[in-house]
Amino acid sequence: MNKRGFEFSFVWLFSLVVGTVIIFLAIYAATKLIGSNEYEINTKTAADLRNILNPLGTSFEDSKSEKIELIKDTRVYITCNSEKGNFGENRISLSEKSSFNDWSELGSDITIENQYLFAENVIQGEKVYFIIVPFEMPYKIADVMSVFSQKYCFVNTPEEIKKELESLKGNVLPFNFTNSPSKCKDNSISVCFQSSGCDVNVKGTCTDRECKGELYKNGFIEKNNTQIYYSNGLLYGAVFSSPENYQCNVKRLVRKLRYVSEVYSEKSRLSANRCNTGLQPDTIFLSKLAENYKDLNDLRLIEAQAEIIDSKNKALGECNLY
Amino acid sequence: MDKTGQLKIQQMVFMIIAVALFVILAVLFFFSIKTANLYQASIESERDKSIGLVIKLASSPEFSYAGITNGVDSDKLMALKKQPEYRDYWGVNGIVVKKLYPEYPNIECNTGNYPNCTEIILFKKEGDIAQSASSYISLCRKDNTGGRAYDKCELALMIIQTRENEF
Numbered sequence: 001m002n003k004r005g006f007e008f009s010f011v012w013l014f015s016l017v018v019g020t021v022i023i024f025l026a027i028y029a030a031t032k033l034i035g036s037n038e039y040e041i042n043t044k045t046a047a048d049l050r051n052i053l054n055p056l057g058t059s060f061e062d063s064k065s066e067k068i069e070l071i072k073d074t075r076v077y078i079t080c081n082s083e084k085g086n087f088g089e090n091r092i093s094l095s096e097k098s099s100f101n102d103w104s105e106l107g108s109d110i111t112i113e114n115q116y117l118f119a120e121n122v123i124q125g126e127k128v129y130f131i132i133v134p135f136e137m138p139y140k141i142a143d144v145m146s147v148f149s150q151k152y153c154f155v156n157t158p159e160e161i162k163k164e165l166e167s168l169k170g171n172v173l174p175f176n177f178t179n180s181p182s183k184c185k186d187n188s189i190s191v192c193f194q195s196s197g198c199d200v201n202v203k204g205t206c207t208d209r210e211c212k213g214e215l216y217k218n219g220f221i222e223k224n225n226t227q228i229y230y231s232n233g234l235l236y237g238a239v240f241s242s243p244e245n246y247q248c249n250v251k252r253l254v255r256k257l258r259y260v261s262e263v264y265s266e267k268s269r270l271s272a273n274r275c276n277t278g279l280q281p282d283t284i285f286l287s288k289l290a291e292n293y294k295d296l297n298d299l300r301l302i303e304a305q306a307e308i309i310d311s312k313n314k315a316l317g318e319c320n321l322y
Numbered sequence: 323m324d325k326t327g328q329l330k331i332q333q334m335v336f337m338i339i340a341v342a343l344f345v346i347l348a349v350l351f352f353f354s355i356k357t358a359n360l361y362q363a364s365i366e367s368e369r370d371k372s373i374g375l376v377i378k379l380a381s382s383p384e385f386s387y388a389g390i391t392n393g394v395d396s397d398k399l400m401a402l403k404k405q406p407e408y409r410d411y412w413g414v415n416g417i418v419v420k421k422l423y424p425e426y427p428n429i430e431c432n433t434g435n436y437p438n439c440t441e442i443i444l445f446k447k448e449g450d451i452a453q454s455a456s457s458y459i460s461l462c463r464k465d466n467t468g469g470r471a472y473d474k475c476e477l478a479l480m481i482i483q484t485r486e487n488e489f
Binding site for chain 1: 327330331334338341349360363364367370371374375377378381382383384386388391395397398400401402404405407408410411412413436463464465466470471472
């Protein structure tokens with residue numbers, strides 16, 4: 001028997017060192033590759049989500065609802081910037097739950113300039129729900145897209161709103177209606193009307209003649225210890241979004257109101273010899289009010305001017321502006 | 323160290339260099355395919371966006387004509403021509419509306435010849451060869467005969483020039 005034992009030559013030592021380096025590099029490359037793949041998938045999914053938002057908008061209908069089912073449990077991060085460009089923007093980025101029960105690397109954020117996503121800062125789930133309502137001031141400005149993934153429980157819902165929510169709900173939305181917050185399921189967000197004690201409390205304040213008995217046409221929403229004003233078409237946006245997101249998106253909507261009013265003003269001028277509406281000064285004034293918008297308190301002034309235009313437009317008959 | 327040992331080390335070094343080169347080439351090949359796929363995906367994504375947009379654009383507040391399904395208001399289009407703020411709003415390179423019927427000689431609309439013209443170019447990127455999406459629409463405006471207002475609508479095509487490489 002050879003008693004010298006195993007000879008640990010330089011060749012062995014060299015191959016061991018190089019082999020370790022190669023294996024280390026291979027593992028490092030594989031990890032990076034999986035990471036970049038997740039990043040790519042998350043970015044692509046966010047872009048696909050952006051693409052399906054366009055056809056979701058309303059045409060002639062009052063409102064609609066949609067459900068999008070994602071392949072995996074996903075976190076959708078939604079941000080809003082009202083100062084970017086002329087119309088502001090929403091940005092969405094995604095992170096899917098990976099096989100190791102961890103969240104994958106956040107994909108690149110996708111910019112959306114022509115949609116208004118009213119949502120919490122992060123939405124998590126396999127199903128994403130949409131309620132799309134037109135925002136009219138007094139003509140249609142854009143669609144208010146409320147995005148959420150959680151269950152909602154509405155308490156003491158006024159008949160008119162309940163009817164609308166039930167027609168939107170269909171087999172799509174996870175809504176429940178009760179008469180007491182205590183009857184709401186633990187995993188749902190409670191929304192109270194004209195009372196407190198829920199996660200979201202809605203206080204209708206519309207008692208003017210123009211409200212035509214619709215108490216909730218405008219009012220306040222109490223949420224996260226913040227009170228925010230809402231007006232026609234913004235109720236659901238205020239309920240389903242975070243206060244910061246809501247204020248930012250309303251600012252974006254008002255910025256769009258400015259430009260849409262300019263379009264209507266120019267339309268009124270162009271068609272004056274064929275069909276004189278005489279609404280050019282009113283639409284210009286509305287555009288100026290929108291230009292000077294600072295916060296939600298200015299919304300009431302804008303609403304008042306919109307009411308004036310609307311009543312004048314109704315009186316125009318066949319020659320109306322919108 | 324004897325000559326056999328040195329030879330073995332040289333062999334090993336050559337082998338390692340060869341393996342490293344092979345790995346580098348394989349990685350380059352893999353990434354070139356991956357990049358090509360990503361580029362294709364970005365083009366497809368932009369095309370999907372344009373198709374979605376062209377379907378919905380006719381009903382957007384800046385285009386829609388009240389009461390007519392798929393109706394686009396030509397007065398609003400002329401107003402939009404004057405608003406550079408909208409140039410980047412829809413994320414496309416160009417929006418053009420062409421009247422198809424009744425047939426007229428092709429005349430681009432401007433404030434001087436409107437409404438006696440056939441093509442309203444909201445904006446357009448010259449020399450752009452990117453794919454485009456189109457949709458048939460009713461191009462409408464208010465008109466009047468004998469002091470009575472009516473909706474005058476003509477068949478038209480709305481063309482959208484896709485913007486590429488937004489990722």
